[in-house]
Amino acid sequence: MSTTPNPPSDDGISAAIAAHRDEPGALLPILHDIQDRMGYVPAEAVPLIAAALNLSRAEVHGVITFYHHFRQHPGGRHTVHLCRAEACQARGAEALIAHAKAELGCDFHGTTADGTISLEPVFCLGHCASGPSMMIDEEPHAGVTSARFDALTRALRTDPRRHE
Amino acid sequence: MTVTLFVPRDSTSLALGAEAVARALMVEAERRGQSIQVVRNGSRGMFWLEPLVEVATPEGRLAFGPVSAADVPGLFDAGFLNGGEHRLGLGPTEEIPYLKSQERLTFARVGRTDPLSLDDYLANDGYRGLRRALNLSGASIVGEVAESGLRGRGGAAFPTGIKWQTVLETRADRKYVVCNADEGDSGTFSDRMVMEGDPFLLIEGMTIAGLAVGAAEGLIYVRSEYPHAARALSQAIAVAEGSGYLGHDILGSGKSFRLAVRKAAGAYICGEETALLESLEGKRGIVRAKPPLPAIHGLFGRPTIVNNVISLASVPVILDRGAGFYRDYGIGRSRGSLAFQLAGNIRRGGLVEKAFGLTLRELLYDFGGGAASGRPIRAVQVGGPLGAYLSEAEFDTPLDYEAFAAIGGMLGHGGIVVFDDTVDMAHQARFAMEFCAIESCGKCTPCRIGSIRGVEVIDRIVAGSDRPAQVPLLRELCDVMQSGSLCAMGGLTPGPVLSALDRFPEDFGPKSALFPAGRGV
Numbered sequence: 001m002s003t004t005p006n007p008p009s010d011d012g013i014s015a016a017i018a019a020h021r022d023e024p025g026a027l028l029p030i031l032h033d034i035q036d037r038m039g040y041v042p043a044e045a046v047p048l049i050a051a052a053l054n055l056s057r058a059e060v061h062g063v064i065t066f067y068h069h070f071r072q073h074p075g076g077r078h079t080v081h082l083c084r085a086e087a088c089q090a091r092g093a094e095a096l097i098a099h100a101k102a103e104l105g106c107d108f109h110g111t112t113a114d115g116t117i118s119l120e121p122v123f124c125l126g127h128c129a130s131g132p133s134m135m136i137d138e139e140p141h142a143g144v145t146s147a148r149f150d151a152l153t154r155a156l157r158t159d160p161r162r163h164e
Numbered sequence: 165m166t167v168t169l170f171v172p173r174d175s176t177s178l179a180l181g182a183e184a185v186a187r188a189l190m191v192e193a194e195r196r197g198q199s200i201q202v203v204r205n206g207s208r209g210m211f212w213l214e215p216l217v218e219v220a221t222p223e224g225r226l227a228f229g230p231v232s233a234a235d236v237p238g239l240f241d242a243g244f245l246n247g248g249e250h251r252l253g254l255g256p257t258e259e260i261p262y263l264k265s266q267e268r269l270t271f272a273r274v275g276r277t278d279p280l281s282l283d284d285y286l287a288n289d290g291y292r293g294l295r296r297a298l299n300l301s302g303a304s305i306v307g308e309v310a311e312s313g314l315r316g317r318g319g320a321a322f323p324t325g326i327k328w329q330t331v332l333e334t335r336a337d338r339k340y341v342v343c344n345a346d347e348g349d350s351g352t353f354s355d356r357m358v359m360e361g362d363p364f365l366l367i368e369g370m371t372i373a374g375l376a377v378g379a380a381e382g383l384i385y386v387r388s389e390y391p392h393a394a395r396a397l398s399q400a401i402a403v404a405e406g407s408g409y410l411g412h413d414i415l416g417s418g419k420s421f422r423l424a425v426r427k428a429a430g431a432y433i434c435g436e437e438t439a440l441l442e443s444l445e446g447k448r449g450i451v452r453a454k455p456p457l458p459a460i461h462g463l464f465g466r467p468t469i470v471n472n473v474i475s476l477a478s479v480p481v482i483l484d485r486g487a488g489f490y491r492d493y494g495i496g497r498s499r500g501s502l503a504f505q506l507a508g509n510i511r512r513g514g515l516v517e518k519a520f521g522l523t524l525r526e527l528l529y530d531f532g533g534g535a536a537s538g539r540p541i542r543a544v545q546v547g548g549p550l551g552a553y554l555s556e557a558e559f560d561t562p563l564d565y566e567a568f569a570a571i572g573g574m575l576g577h578g579g580i581v582v583f584d585d586t587v588d589m590a591h592q593a594r595f596a597m598e599f600c601a602i603e604s605c606g607k608c609t610p611c612r613i614g615s616i617r618g619v620e621v622i623d624r625i626v627a628g629s630d631r632p633a634q635v636p637l638l639r640e641l642c643d644v645m646q647s648g649s650l651c652a653m654g655g656l657t658p659g660p661v662l663s664a665l666d667r668f669p670e671d672f673g674p675k676s677a678l679f680p681a682g683r684g685v
Contacts, residue, residue, distance in 0.1 A: 024464060025426075027446030032388075032427055053446075066448040067429035069388045081389070085350030086545060086595070087581045090508035091536070123432060123549075123599065124348055125389055126356040127176040128581070129211040129506060129513025138391040142179035 012037040013045045017052045026053060027063055031070055040071035068120075075118035076111040078156050080104075081135040085124040088131035096132045097121075099146040104153065116157045166199040167245045170218040170225065173279070174207035174360050175392040176353065181232060182215040188233035189217070192240050200245070206361020208275035209515030210262055218257055219245055227254040262531060267493060268517045269501045270478045271354075274361040279396055282403050285364040291409065293480030297372045298417045305376035306332050309479060311487035313499025318344055318435075318472025319547060319576035320652075321498075321565045324479075327469060330459035331377040334467040339379035341370050342444065342463060342470045345386040345393070346428050346435040349548030351507040351579035354515060355473035359386070359393035362477075363400035364409075367423060369476035371410065372483055373469050374421040382423040383463070385440055388430050397425050432603035436651045437470040439605055450605045451651045474503055474577070493519035498564045498575075506532045508581035509541075518563075525559040528582065539584040543592070543668065547576025549599055550656035552663035553592065572663065574656070589668035594622040596660040604653055610645045611654025617641060618661065625672050635672075638665070 016033035020026045030049055034041050041064055050057045064070045082097055104112050104119055111118045127133040130142035136152060144152075171177075171186040186202055193200040208216060213229035217239075228244060231252055242250040254260055268274075277284040285291065297305050310325025331339060343366065347355040358366055370382045386394045401423050404410040412420045426444060428434055434443045438452035441463050455461075462468025478500065482490045490500045498520035504527055506513045511533035518527075528534070528541060535541050543553045552573040554561075561567050568575040583592075597618035604611045621638045625631055642658030649655040665672060 025444050025446035028426070028429060028443065032429070059447075063446070063448050067431050069428075069430035086549060086592070087351045087507040089592075089595070090581060090583045090587070122389060122430075123603070124350045124352075125179075126347065126353040127179050127211075128351045128353055128508065128579070129510065130176055130180060130214070131508070133179060135389070140175045140179035140392075142176060 013042070013048055017049060021052050027055070027060065028067075031064060031067075035070060040074050043072070077116050078137055079118045079120055080153065081120050081122040081125070082108075083123070083125050083127075083131065083133045084121045085128075087124070087128035088133055091131040093132040096144060096146060096149060100149055100153075103146075103150055112157070114157060117153060166201050168201045168203060168220040169245075170203050170205045170220070171215060172207045172275070172361075173204035173392075174214075174357060175390075176211055177207050177214045177216070178392070180211075180214045180230065184233040185215045185217065185231050185236065188236040192236050196240060198240070198245065203278050205277060206274045206279050207357060207515075208257065208263060209271070209357060210260065210512070211514045212512050213254065216257075221247065223256070225257045227257040227260065228252045229254060262512060262514070262516075265531075266517050267501050267519050269481050269490065269493065270365075270474060271357070271362075271503060271515065271517045272481070273365065274357055277362070279361050279363055280399055280403065282364065282407055282409075285362075289484065290364055290480075291368055293483030294368050294371055294375075294409070295415070296483050297375050298415060298419070302332055302376050302378055305372060305483070308487045309376070309482060312482045312490040313487075313494070313497070314475065314478055314482065314490065315498070315565070316472060317474035317478065317502065317577060319349075319574070321575070324471065324475055327459050327471070328373065328376055330457065331379070331467045331469050334460050336467050338381070338464075338466050339377055340463045340466055340468040341373045341377070341379045341382040341476075342441070342468055343370055343382065343384040343476055344435065344437060344440055344470055344472050345384050345390070346440060347390070347473070348387060348432045348435045349550075349577065349579055351545065351548060351581035352505050352577055353507070354503040354505055354577070354579075356390055356393050357515060358473055358477045359390070360396045363396045364404065365477045365480060366397070366473055367400060367404050367410065369479040370423060371414065371421045372479050373471065373476060375419060377467070377469060379467075379469065380420050380422060382421060383444060384423065384425050385428055385434070385444060386425055387428045394425055394427060401425065431605075432599075433605040433651075433653055436605075436653065438651070440470065441468065448605070450607050451653075453650055472577070494564075495519075495521035495562065496564055496566055498566070502563065502575075502578040504563070504578040504580060506580055506582070508545075509535045509537055509584050510582040511536045520564050521562050523560050523562055524554070524580075527563065527580065528559065532582070535582060535584040537584045537586075539586065541582055542585040543583045543587055543589060543664075545581045545583075545592075545660065546579070547574035548579055549596065550574070550652055550659055551576055551579075552659045553589065553667060554663070555667045557667075572659075574659065589664040589671040590622060590626050591671075593661045593664040593672075594619055594626075596657055596664075597622060600653060600657040608649045608651075608654050610648035611657070614641055614645045614648075614654065615657060618645075618657075622661075628673055631673055635665075 020029040108121045125133045127142040216229035217231045218225040242248040306328045314324045315321040431449045433439045434449040439449040443449040504516045600615035606612045
């Protein structure tokens with residue numbers, strides 16, 4: 001599943017708010033829904049959510065920035081999460097991370113120059129007996145070598161659909 | 165004749181190529197005119213053999229692994245569907261020593277069944293615990309769980325029965341059962357394996373918990389890094405609702421229990437129960453001061469059971485087989501079994517469910533086969549990122565909550581991360597502080613700021629800058645974090661730091677500089 005960044009659309013935001021506003025503790029479900037639809041949580045969403053849930057804008061902003069999962073700006077077409085936790089470290093994650101940054105030409109929280117891939121660190125994907133692990137969007141990969149990393153990410157970057 | 169094959173849908177198996185293997189099997193069978201049925205089971209938990217393909221035969225299931233898509237034509241050529249020999253053949257699955265020498269109470273079904281088939285679940289002893297619970301009073305259910313000796317499997321090891329008793333006794337208009345499925349600790353995957361491989365088990369455990377304390381609503385807080393687990397749970401909940409096992413009037417008993425999955429958002433601290441409750445309420449995951457206990461004043465201020473996945477998933481077998489059956493496993497005050505997870509640099513990594521009491525060495529060498537690199541094992545971190553690093557001298561410690569506490573360690577959830585002799589323990593100590601700095605919720609200064617200062621002090625020690633003053637400073641800082649933090653994040657981060665310093669001082673620089681005359685260790 002790709003997280004295609006669409007231009008901010010009030011429709012997506014309003015639909016997400018309408019779908020969850022009556023749930024108890026609705027804020028996280030709303031934010032997830034917006035990010036699933038749009039690829040990030042645009043600044044325009046904050047006052048709309050605040051008004052719907054009777055919260056201050058500061059409270060909504062505080063929640064968005066507290067959680068690593070929520071993005072405030074559009075990312076690349078795909079997100080690669082590389083595990084940097086202990087079990088993957090024990091199997092060479094740090095060398096893979098260094099290689100990944102060089103291969104993609106960006107640091108953690110950055111995006112490749114062609115806008116295809118955002119690189120994010122993650123603390124554990126639960127494949128701890130088979131590391132180093134990573135996740136491309138929601139697709140898991142374990143036992144990732146540098147060569148495998150290159151093959152997987154180059155396939156994304158030459159995917160003709162990325163210009164759709 | 166249609167032959168039944170099993171290819172796991174467990175996400176680690178998928179990460180190792182199970183999807184391509186399943187597709188290749190179907191394509192190749194089609195090409196050869198062979199009729200097959202591919203069941204997508206959970207994983208058996210032998211990850212060095214994944215993707216593990218099993219073939220159902222009249223004599224039981226035969227295992228092949230690790231299978232890649234490229235191996236598939238060769239397997240057909242060898243006649244693997246009819247007992248043909250192949251280099252990937254492992255014989256009868258249940259006879260593989262790693263599996264055969266386990267005591268699978270909680271994981272009895274995982275890897276054997278189709279996780280989303282209620283029929284499969286029922287045919288393999290599923291929902292027997294719930295059927296018995298429906299005929300018991302809440303107090304009797306709680307009594308049974310207390311009697312079993314079950315303690316919180318998420319790491320804290322608090323007696324589950326006492327927690328439930330508190331919720332049962334607290335009067336309120338509404339109560340909740342919350343499952344902590346925010347399995348964020350590196351080296352742990354047992355929660356994930358249950359959610360993906362036997363989701364009805366967790367649903368059954370939570371339903372029994374609801375009956376026990378009089379709660380009609382449950383929430384499962386699943387980490388966003390586990391999309392497969394969240395999907396499997398949502399699908400299983402829909403099936404259970406459709407079949408009368410969840411929702412209004414469960415199995416005609418007049419009792420109700422509703423269950424929903426809530427997605428976390430990538431904050432490690434939300435594995436701490438009070439931060440988790442804040443998150444479920446739609447707030448930042450900031451730790452709450454205790455008391456009041458969540459059992460009295462929990463989700464939305466109501467009495468709430470907050471239990472880990474494995475704690476709740478252990479309840480059905482206790483209700484089904486009786487408290488005594490479960491209690492007869494284990495040693496001392498550690499009763500029943502623990503789903504140990506062998507992770508990191510280990511030859512045979514995976515899930516080992518055993519009664520408490522075997523030694524760490526047996527797990528590392530008899531099950532694990534030593535380091536995957538073939539080099540000596542130098543350090544082992546038990547109990548997650550906040551657990552102590554142990555050295556060879558402690559490998560004969562029995563796996564028991566109290567025995568680990570006695571050596572300054574923490575058995576926790578039974579996650580075990582193995583490092584070979586190339587590990588730099590000063591680097592690991594620094595990582596523990598860095599992790600705390602990134603993941604601290606920010607409420608307590610010793611945790612929020614202390615962890616940043618900790619990284620700096622370790623950097624100075626490693627750089628050899630003013631070591632005689634910096635080492636005591638690091639110890640003092642750890643002392644402040646331990647005694648000045650509300651929760652385990654700040655309170656336990658010093659564990660891996662100090663254990664690395666005490667047990668592997670050579671990695672921090674010349675010993676004489678670390679321990680100046682008169683200070684000792």
